Amino acid sequence: MNLQPIINYVILPILTLAVALAFIRLVRGPTLPDRVVALDLITTLGIAMVAVHAISINQAIFLDVGSIIALISFLGTIAFAYYVQRRV
Amino acid sequence: MIRDLISVSLIIFGTVLILISALGVVRMPDLYLRMSASTKSSTLGVGTILLGAAIYFNELGVTSRAVATICFILLTAPVAAHMMGRAAYFNGVPLWDGTRYDELKGRYNPTTHILDGSSQAAKPDTTSEEAQQ
Numbered sequence: 001m002n003l004q005p006i007i008n009y010v011i012l013p014i015l016t017l018a019v020a021l022a023f024i025r026l027v028r029g030p031t032l033p034d035r036v037v038a039l040d041l042i043t044t045l046g047i048a049m050v051a052v053h054a055i056s057i058n059q060a061i062f063l064d065v066g067s068i069i070a071l072i073s074f075l076g077t078i079a080f081a082y083y084v085q086r087r088v
Numbered sequence: 089m090i091r092d093l094i095s096v097s098l099i100i101f102g103t104v105l106i107l108i109s110a111l112g113v114v115r116m117p118d119l120y121l122r123m124s125a126s127t128k129s130s131t132l133g134v135g136t137i138l139l140g141a142a143i144y145f146n147e148l149g150v151t152s153r154a155v156a157t158i159c160f161i162l163l164t165a166p167v168a169a170h171m172m173g174r175a176a177y178f179n180g181v182p183l184w185d186g187t188r189y190d191e192l193k194g195r196y197n198p199t200t201h202i203l204d205g206s207s208q209a210a211k212p213d214t215t216s217e218e219a220q221q
Contacts, residue, residue, distance in 0.1 A: 003096055014103050018110035025113045033119055033176035040168065041113055041126045048106055048134050051141045060150040063141060067157040074164040081171035084179055
């Protein structure tokens with residue numbers, strides 16, 4: 001069973017639509033924490049897209065990129081949280 | 089064959105969960121509800137997609153890396169959401185109009201950010217949604 005057409009023509013467009021929806025909130029969000037939440041969701045979507053792309057081109061090494069993105073996303077969200085808390 | 093079928097069904101399930109999460113981030117009326125939708129649903133969705141990738145590749149190294157990533161996301165997403173919600177609450181981000189219980193109202197010292205239960209009489213409220221995030 002070949003997974004590449006399902007990945008390329010069904011999964012990746014849905015994930016791209018999800019990124020576009022999160023980007024709407026990133027642009028429109030009334031406060032800074034809204035934008036941080038949208039950025040966090042976008043990086044989580046990046047992990048999902050990297051994992052799906054690893055299946056699409058049959059290279060398992062791309063899953064390492066996903067774990068690194070998860071690490072950096074966590075650190076970035078914590079840094080933004082400290083910044084927002086300090087700004088009061 | 090059956091492995092590919094399991095893998096692609098897991099990936100489709102995770103993708104639908106992630107799409108629901110993005111819809112919730114756009115459509116929810118409040119920061120805290122948006123954070124609820126974003127954190128819970130997208131964490132489960134990404135975990136399901138990584139599990140599907142691990143099942144597709146079917147190697148020990150790939151599976152251990154995928155499980156490590158899933159564990160890391162499951163550990164860090166609630167912590168990040170908690171810190172972000174706490175900072176937003178201090179910052180005065182308004183709650184939705186339909187919020188019925190705000191159990192932290194008046195119990196935080198707004199300058200030192202220390203929880204003191206004596207500043208207001210503690211009302212025996214029922215459990216609220218905000219306190220659990």
